[in-house]
Amino acid sequence: MPSNHKKKKNRKSSSTHPFKEQTDEPSPSTVIDEPVEDRRTEGKPYLVKRSEEVGRYIVASRDLKASETIIEVLPLIVGPCAESEPVCLGCHSTFESGSPIYKCKFCRWRICSPKCTGLGVTGGTHRLLECIPLRDKDVGRLLDTSSAAQARLMYEAVLTLRCMLLKSIDPERYARVLEMDPLNAVRQQIPKLWSRNQREIVGRIRDEWNFQEFSEQELHTICGIIEVNAFEVGQEPVKARALFPEAYLLMHDCTPNTGHTDAPRTHRLTVRTLRDVKAGQPLTLTYAYILQGTLKRRQHLKEEKFFWCSCARCADPTELGTNCSALRCAKCQRGHVLPVNPLDQQADWRCQLCSHTLPCEAVVRLLEQLFQALEAIDGNDVDGFERFLQAQASVLHDNHYLALSAKHSLCELYGKIEGYLVPQLTGEQLKRKETLCRDLLEVVDQLEPGLSRLRGTIMYELHVPLMIEAGQLLQCGLIQRPELRRRLKEVQRLLRESERILALEPEGTPEYGIAEAAREALKNMGPV
Numbered sequence: 215m216p217s218n219h220k221k222k223k224n225r226k227s228s229s230t231h232p233f234k235e236q237t238d239e240p241s242p243s244t245v246i247d248e249p250v251e252d253r254r255t256e257g258k259p260y261l262v263k264r265s266e267e268v269g270r271y272i273v274a275s276r277d278l279k280a281s282e283t284i285i286e287v288l289p290l291i292v293g294p295c296a297e298s299e300p301v302c303l304g305c306h307s308t309f310e311s312g313s314p315i316y317k318c319k320f321c322r323w324r325i326c327s328p329k330c331t332g333l334g335v336t337g338g339t340h341r342l343l344e345c346i347p348l349r350d351k352d353v354g355r356l357l358d359t360s361s362a363a364q365a366r367l368m369y370e371a372v373l374t375l376r377c378m379l380l381k382s383i384d385p386e387r388y389a390r391v392l393e394m395d396p397l398n399a400v401r402q403q404i405p406k407l408w409s410r411n412q413r414e415i416v417g418r419i420r421d422e423w424n425f426q427e428f429s430e431q432e433l434h435t436i437c438g439i440i441e442v443n444a445f446e447v448g449q450e451p452v453k454a455r456a457l458f459p460e461a462y463l464l465m466h467d468c469t470p471n472t473g474h475t476d477a478p479r480t481h482r483l484t485v486r487t488l489r490d491v492k493a494g495q496p497l498t499l500t501y502a503y504i505l506q507g508t509l510k511r512r513q514h515l516k517e518e519k520f521f522w523c524s525c526a527r528c529a530d531p532t533e534l535g536t537n538c539s540a541l542r543c544a545k546c547q548r549g550h551v552l553p554v555n556p557l558d559q560q561a562d563w564r565c566q567l568c569s570h571t572l573p574c575e576a577v578v579r580l581l582e583q584l585f586q587a588l589e590a591i592d593g594n595d596v597d598g599f600e601r602f603l604q605a606q607a608s609v610l611h612d613n614h615y616l617a618l619s620a621k622h623s624l625c626e627l628y629g630k631i632e633g634y635l636v637p638q639l640t641g642e643q644l645k646r647k648e649t650l651c652r653d654l655l656e657v658v659d660q661l662e663p664g665l666s667r668l669r670g671t672i673m674y675e676l677h678v679p680l681m682i683e684a685g686q687l688l689q690c691g692l693i694q695r696p697e698l699r700r701r702l703k704e705v706q707r708l709l710r711e712s713e714r715i716l717a718l719e720p721e722g723t724p725e726y727g728i729a730e731a732a733r734e735a736l737k738n739m740g741p742v
């Protein structure tokens with residue numbers, strides 16, 4: 215799953231969302247929102263509540279300050295992602311092509327090295343859980359003869375198997391996994407999903423791998439628990455997902471008020487507030503990508519997490535004034551085309567100026583076409599992204615999420631890749647980097663205000679052109695000392711804020727590296 219609570223706009227909605235503004239009329243959520251008895255939350259910064267629409271969720275038990283740690287927990291279990299490329303069953307790192315092939319001496323599944331610390335009983339769960347059962351049932355042989363697609367599905371099934379093996383090896387931990395909601399009743403109504411799980415996970419583990427001791431029902435329940443509650447963890451080259459106690463209770467919001475991070479080796483999860491949260495307010499994180507439009511985000515949440523989001527951002531056609539789903543009107547060429555009702559996936563889209571209307575299907579087709587065009591651009595192709603932005607300028611609002619995606623790539627490429635390294639950038643390219651960073655920051659300030667990782671990294675990127683430009687302008691005599699000072703103050707502010715945000719990341723992560731670089735840059739700047 216992979217963030218805040220915005221002041222709610224007055225809006226009419228039949229939603230029983232716990233965020234819904236309290237009115238005199240009792241709504242289902244106000245009637246049934248009751249604290250859930252849980253002695254384990256005593257003294258914690260949150261309380262567990264329950265509502266009909268959201269299930270259990272947590273709220274601040276007192277006023278919280280930005281950056282307070284609200285949850286810090288080790289995973290109950292970690293394992294390969296869905297349809298995972300082969301990963302080491304010890305540490306879940308992916309393999310570079312051509313790297314030496316090592317296999318576990320017992321089960322014959324691939325590992326990164328016989329010395330991988332994740333194999334041992336203390337550093338990981340492979341030897342403790344599936345290694346010997348996989349050896350006894352000779353599953354490694356099946357892996358050796360399977361196609362790449364089948365192998366990906368075998369890796370996917372490993373996490374379900376691990377959870378099931380906890381049942382006898384660590385019943386207490388298994389019981390904590392079972393506290394999570396598998397949403398069986400909802401998922402069972404999705405035949406495509408249920409039958410895929412039956413075929414690829416439940417049947418595979420029971421029939422192909424011969425673990426008949428686990429019933430179909432309990433395997434489906436574990437599949438659901440993983441689908442609904444797992445967090446993606448790990449930093450390149452590690453790619454895994456994990457179940458965490460407590461953190462699974464965080465409800466989703468598309469403008470979240472918490473952010474999370476996991477430590478490199480242990481995957482210890484830390485959830486922090488991104489900004490101040492008042493006692494009683496729900497603590498939320500985003501299960502979706504922040505820079506994605508409502509139509510896509512809601513579809514993703516429905517398909518992957520089984521609910522229609524109706525948060526303030528989703529309910530607002532302008533997405534909190536950012537217009538990050540807005541199209542330019544092909545008819546009047548001035549107005550913005552927005553969904554008439556963003557909480558209805560089938561609703562028409564209409565120009566705010568001339569009322570020109572598009573059926574939703576036409577918008578979906580257009581977005582898919584543009585998404586494919588963006589996907590086809592090589593990740594290092596600066597000209598490609600620039601051409602995309604130019605070509606779509608008459609179709610997409612400047613803040614449209616597809617434009618933002620291209621801008622985000624460019625903002626990172628200018629200054630980082632050969633031909634565009636900082637000393638190689640022309641004045642025009644430096645200005646371009648500045649504009650791109652400012653465009654992105656303006657949107658992220660609305661959608662994920664506070665101590666968000668995305669804000670921290672963009673601020674760091676923005677300080678580069680500003681600092682260089684200030685020096686160059688002074689050298690050419692185009693600005694005087696007072697203006698230089700003003701400009702350097704802005705650089706200092708950006709570096710300080712970036713450092714404050716990214717220093718919250720675990721040591722050893724790229725983001726923590728940026729915090730260190732920001733600290734160093736501030737030191738080198740000296741007093742301004």
Ligand SMILES: C[S@@+](CC[C@H](N)C(=O)[O-])C[C@H]1O[C@@H](n2cnc3c(N)ncnc32)[C@H](O)[C@@H]1O
Nearest residue numbers: 267268269270395442443462463465466519521
């Ligand atoms: C990780 S679980 C959260 C804990 C869960 N509510 C429980 O009682 O165990 C995710 C599920 O909670 C519900 N949920 C979370 N955020 C929601 C939201 N904003 N609106 C509706 N349902 C939500 C959905 O059913 C979702 O699949």
